Amino acid sequence: xxxxxxxxxxxxxxxxxxxxxxxxxxxxxxxxxxxxxxxxxxxxxxxxxxxxxxxxxxxxxxxxxxxxxxxxxxxxxxxxxxxxxxxxxxxxxxxxxxxxxxxxxxxxxxxxxxxxxxxxxxxxxxxxxxxxxxxxxxxxxxxxxxxxxxxxxxxxxxxxxxxxxxxxxxxxxxxxxxxxxxxxxxxxxxxxxxxxxxxxxxxxxxxxxxxxxxxxxxxxxxxxxxxxxxxxxxxxxxxxxxxxxxxxxxxxxxxxxxxxxxxxxxxxxxxxxxxxxxxxxxxxxxxxxxxxxxxxxxxxxxxxxxxxxxxxxxxxxxxxxxxxxxxxxxxxxxxxxxxxxxxxxxxxxxxxxxxxxxxxxxxxxxxxxxxxxxxxxxxxxxxxxxxxxxxxxxxxxxxxxxxxxxxxxxxxxxxxxxxxxxxxxxxxxxxxxxxxxxxxxxxxxxxxxxxxxxxxxxxxxxxxxxxxxxxxxxxxxxxxxxxxxxxxxxxxxxxxxxxx
Amino acid sequence: xxxxxxxxxxxxxxxxxxxxxxxxxxxxxxxxxxxxxxxxxxxxxxxxxxxxxxxxxxxxxxxxxxxxxxxxxxxxxxxxxxxxxxxxxxxxxxxxxxxxxxxxxxxxxxxxxxxxxxxxxxxxxxxxxxxxxxxxxxxxxxxxxxxxxxxxx
Numbered sequence: 301x302x303x304x305x306x307x308x309x310x311x312x313x314x315x316x317x318x319x320x321x322x323x324x325x326x327x328x329x330x331x332x333x334x335x336x337x338x339x340x341x342x343x344x345x346x347x348x349x350x351x352x353x354x355x356x357x358x359x360x361x362x363x364x365x366x367x368x369x370x371x372x373x374x375x376x377x378x379x380x381x382x383x384x385x386x387x388x389x390x391x392x393x394x395x396x397x398x399x400x401x402x403x404x405x406x407x408x409x410x411x412x413x414x415x416x417x418x419x420x421x422x423x424x425x426x427x428x429x430x431x432x433x434x435x436x437x438x439x440x441x442x443x444x445x446x447x448x449x450x451x452x453x454x455x456x457x458x459x460x461x462x463x464x465x466x467x468x469x470x471x472x473x474x475x476x477x478x479x480x481x482x483x484x485x486x487x488x489x490x491x492x493x494x495x496x497x498x499x500x501x502x503x504x505x506x507x508x509x510x511x512x513x514x515x516x517x518x519x520x521x522x523x524x525x526x527x528x529x530x531x532x533x534x535x536x537x538x539x540x541x542x543x544x545x546x547x548x549x550x551x552x553x554x555x556x557x558x559x560x561x562x563x564x565x566x567x568x569x570x571x572x573x574x575x576x577x578x579x580x581x582x583x584x585x586x587x588x589x590x591x592x593x594x595x596x597x598x599x600x601x602x603x604x605x606x607x608x609x610x611x612x613x614x615x616x617x618x619x620x621x622x623x624x625x626x627x628x629x630x631x632x633x634x635x636x637x638x639x640x641x642x643x644x645x646x647x648x649x650x651x652x653x654x655x656x657x658x659x660x661x662x663x664x665x666x667x668x669x670x671x672x673x674x675x676x677x678x679x680x681x682x683x684x685x686x687x688x689x690x691x692x693x694x695x696x697x698x699x700x701x702x703x704x705x706x707x708x709x710x711x712x713x714x715x716x717x718x719x720x721x722x723x724x725x726x727x728x729x730x731x732x733x734x735x736x737x738x739x740x741x742x743x744x745x746x747x748x749x750x751x752x753x754x755x756x757x758x759x760x761x762x763x764x765x766x767x768x769x770x771x772x773x774x775x776x777x778x779x780x781x782x783x784x785x786x787x788x789x790x791x792x793x794x795x796x797x798x799x800x
Numbered sequence: 801x802x803x804x805x806x807x808x809x810x811x812x813x814x815x816x817x818x819x820x821x822x823x824x825x826x827x828x829x830x831x832x833x834x835x836x837x838x839x840x841x842x843x844x845x846x847x848x849x850x851x852x853x854x855x856x857x858x859x860x861x862x863x864x865x866x867x868x869x870x871x872x873x874x875x876x877x878x879x880x881x882x883x884x885x886x887x888x889x890x891x892x893x894x895x896x897x898x899x900x901x902x903x904x905x906x907x908x909x910x911x912x913x914x915x916x917x918x919x920x921x922x923x924x925x926x927x928x929x930x931x932x933x934x935x936x937x938x939x940x941x942x943x944x945x946x947x948x949x950x951x952x953x
Binding site for chain 1: 808809812819823826830831834835836838839840841842843844851854857861876877881885888889891892893896904908911915918926934938943946947
C-alpha cells in the first residue's frame with residue numbers, strides 16, 4: 301500500500317509537468333467534444349489522433365488518448381440530457397430520466413449530478429486501478445502462452461455473450477476479426493497470407509482505417525439525409541449544483557453505480573455499455589418508487605453516469621496489467637502502446653513505471669479538470685450542438701480520411717477505410733455488431749502466436765489448455781458462457797437498447 | 801415482413817458460409833500443417849471452419865424464424881450513399897496525384913453542395929476553409945506528412 305502511494309506521488313510528479321498537463325487538457329476537451337457530438341465516438345477519435353501523437357513522448361501521448369476515453373463519458377451525458385440523443389453508446393440510459401428532467405426544467409440538476417457522479421466514480425475507479433493493476437500484473441507473471449490464449453478466448457466469448465441480438469452472429473464477427481487481423485506475413489515462416497499480391501497488405505491491415513471505416517464513416521453514411529436538424533431542448537440552463545434533496549437521493553446510486561461499473565469493466569469484453577443498463581435496472585429494483593424511473597428520477601441519471609465512468613477505469617486494468625484490451629477503445633490504445641515501442645503485458649508496470657503511474661495520476665487530474673471545466677462549458681457545448689449536422693458529417697468524413705491515411709502515408713488505407721465503411725453499413729443492416737470484430741482484429745495476431753507457441757510447448761497436445769489450472773479456469777468459463785444460452789434466454793445483452 | 805427478414809438473414813448467412821469455405825480453401829493452399837507443427841494456414845483453416853459452422857447455425861435459426869435478426873433502420877438513401885462512397889474512392893485515387901489541398905477542396909465542395917444540399921457559394925467557401933485549416937493543423941502544426949501532388953501543396 302505504502303509502495304503504491306509512493307509510486308502515485310511519483311506519478312503526480314510526471315503528470316503535473318506542464319507538457320503533460322497540456323496534453324491531458326487537450327485529451328479531456330477532445331473527449332468531451334466527441335462525447336457531445338453524435339456521430340463520432342472516442343474509438344474513432346483515438347484512431348484519428350494516433351498519428352498526431354507520434355512526435356510526442358509515449359507518456360504524453362497515452363495521457364492524451366486516455367483523456368479522450370474518460371472525457372467522452374462526461375460529454376456523452378450532455379446530449380442525452382439536452383437532446384435525448386446519446387452522444388455515446390454508453391450514455392443511452394442517461395436519456396431515460398435525464399431528458400425527462402430537462403423537460404421538467406431540471407436540466408441543470410441532471411447535468412450537475414451527472415458531472416459530480418462521474419467525478420466520484422472516476423476517482424473511485426482510479427483508486428481501484430492503483431490497488432488492483434499491480435497485483436494482477438504480478439499474478440499474470442505466471443502466465444505463459446496457454447494462459448494468454450485461454451484469456452483471449454474468454455474475452456471474445458464474453459463479448460459474444462453480451463451481444464444484443466444473436467450470439468452466433470457476434471461469434472461470427474469475432475472469427476472474421478481474427479481472420480482479418482491475421483492477414484499479412486506469417487509470424488514464423490514469413491509466408492504472405494491472403495495479401496492477394498498487394499504489397500501494402502504484407503504488414504497486415506491497419507487498425508486505424510478499419511476503425512475509421514466501421515465507427516466513423518459508417519455513422520455518417522447511415523445518417524445521410526436523415527439527421528438534418530438538431531433541436532436543443534434547454535435554452536438556458538440554471539442550477540447546475542444539485543440540491544441537498546438531490547444529493548440525498550443520489551449518494552447511494554452513485555456508490556452502487558461506481559462499484560458495479562468498476563467490477564464489470566474489469567471483465568474482458570464487458571466495456572461501459574452493459575454496466576450502465578444493469579445499474580439502471582438495479583436502482584429501479586431497489587427504489588421504493590420504481591414508477592418514478594423514466595419520468596425524471598435523478599437516481600436514474602446519477603447511477604448510470606457514475607457507472608459508465610467507473611467502467612472505463614475498470615477497462616484499463618486488463619489493458620495495463622495483462623496487455624489484453626477488453627473493448628474496441630482499449631484495443632486501439634494497445635495498438636498505440638505497441639507503436640510507441642512499449643511491450644504491453646504484466647511487465648509494463650515494472651519496466652515503464654513512469655508511464656503507468658504518470659497515466660494514472662493524469663486520470664485523476666483529468667477528472668478534476670472535467671469537473672471544473674465541464675459545467676461552465678456546457679453553454680459552449682450547447683452551441684456546438686447547434687452546428688448543422690450537414691457540416692459536421694462532412695468534417696467527420698474528412699478527419700476519418702486523414703486519420704486513415706496518415707498512419708502509414710498510404711492511400712491503400714483510405715481504400716480500406718472506405719471498404720470498411722460500406723461493410724459497417726451492411727453489418728448494421730444485417731444486425732452484426734462491430735465491437736467483437738474490432739476486438740478480435742486486434743487480438744487475432746496475439747491469439748495466433750499464443751496458440752502456436754502453446755502447441756509447440758505441448759508437442760501438439762491441445763490438452764495443455766486444460767492441464768494448466770489458470771488456463772483451464774478460463775477455458776471452462778468460456779465453455780459455460782457458450783453453453784448457458786442453450787438452456788434459456790438468460791443473456792445480458794438481450795433486451796438492451798438497439799442503439800450502439 | 802418476417803419472410804423478408806428471413807430471406808435477408810439467410811442470404812447474409814450463406815455469404816459467410818462462402819467466405820468461410822473460400823478461407824479454408826486458401827488456407828489449405830498455404831499449408832494447414834498439423835497440431836504438432838501448425839502451418840501458415842492453420843489459424844485461417846480452423847477459423848474458416850468455425851465461421852462456416854456458425855453461419856449454418858444462423859441460417860438454421862433464420863429458417864426456423866427464431867432470430868428476428870435484421871435491424872429495422874431508418875430509410876437509407878442508397879443513391880446518396882453510393883455517390884459518397886464513389887467520391888471517397890476517387891479522393892483516394894487523386895490524393896497523391898493532385899495534392900491534399902486541391903483534392904480535399906473538391907471533395908468537401910461535393911459533399912456539402914451535392915450531398916447535403918448546401919448552396920454552392922457557401923459550399924465552396926466552407927470547403928476552401930476546411931481544406932486550408934486541416935492542412936494547417938495536420939501538416940504545419942502536427943507535422944503529419946500530407947501528399948503534395950502536382951502543385952506542391
